[in-house]
Amino acid sequence: xxxxxxxxxxxxxxxxxxxxxxxxxxxxxxxxxxxxxxxxxxxxxxxxxxxxxxxxxxxxxxxxxxxxxxxxxxxxxxxxxxxxxxxxxxxxxxxxxxxxxxxxxxxxxxxxxxxxxxxxxxxxxxxxxxxxxxxxxxxxxxxxxxxxxxxxxxxxxxxxxxxxxxxxxxxxxxxxxxxxxxxxxxxxxxxxxxxxxxxxxxxxxxxxxxxxxxxxxxxxxxxxxxxxxxxx
Numbered sequence: 001x002x003x004x005x006x007x008x009x010x011x012x013x014x015x016x017x018x019x020x021x022x023x024x025x026x027x028x029x030x031x032x033x034x035x036x037x038x039x040x041x042x043x044x045x046x047x048x049x050x051x052x053x054x055x056x057x058x059x060x061x062x063x064x065x066x067x068x069x070x071x072x073x074x075x076x077x078x079x080x081x082x083x084x085x086x087x088x089x090x091x092x093x094x095x096x097x098x099x100x101x102x103x104x105x106x107x108x109x110x111x112x113x114x115x116x117x118x119x120x121x122x123x124x125x126x127x128x129x130x131x132x133x134x135x136x137x138x139x140x141x142x143x144x145x146x147x148x149x150x151x152x153x154x155x156x157x158x159x160x161x162x163x164x165x166x167x168x169x170x171x172x173x174x175x176x177x178x179x180x181x182x183x184x185x186x187x188x189x190x191x192x193x194x195x196x197x198x199x200x201x202x203x204x205x206x207x208x209x210x211x212x213x214x215x216x217x218x219x220x221x222x223x224x225x226x227x228x229x230x231x232x
Contacts, residue, residue, distance in 0.1 A: 012129045013040045014056040018066035021202040022057040022083040024137040026108040026189045033101045036123030041102060058082035063199040074120060081207050083111045110137040156184040159215055166222035188215045197221060
């Protein structure tokens with residue numbers, strides 16, 4: 001029976017943010033200015049920097065209810081599965097609403113299911129997370145992981161080919177010199193997090209069991225607008 005590693009907390013603050021996805025091993029920059037989330041970051045880091053630095057990113061089920069910045073009210077329903085990330089970078093400015101703004105970067109560690117929601121503390125929501133279905137997120141996955149469901153290798157070449165056609169259909173430019181140096185895992189994670197997918201598609205990418213399954217879904221999502229444009 002797997003035991004929960006000690007680095008995983010019993011409670012976790014959550015940041016519901018519409019159309020924003022964090023995946024294990026991914027890096028997510030965030031601009032924090034609402035008082036409730038300034039409190040959340042301060043509590044997460046601890047007074048002396050001795051906190052665990054973990055924040056759970058979740059998507060609201062109704063992204064249309066979100067503000068322009070992506071945040072929602074305390075009573076808005078969220079998806080049951082999110083991803084916990086550790087704050088790896090932190091800087092503070094004085095030019096935000098109310099005179100304070102902080103910039104952080106979250107490094108995705110492990111997904112979780114919401115086992116229970118706890119009372120709001122200092123304005124932000126907290127949960128009791130269940131990490132047990134996702135402990136494999138903490139393992140180092142092979143760079144050349146392949147899908148078995150489809151009977152063929154996914155490989156970065158298929159992902160890159162689909163990406164080229166997708167970006168062309170969307171009239172989006174990118175730095176191919178940088179992308180050529182990415183592993184399959186980096187490619188799939190980065191595109192999934194930053195691609196112009198809707199909330200439901202991003203959630204489906206998050207909930208894929210393994211990297212190979214996520215790569216297959218990502219390819220399918222990128223091929224849909226391409227095939228649609230070819231029919232017209």
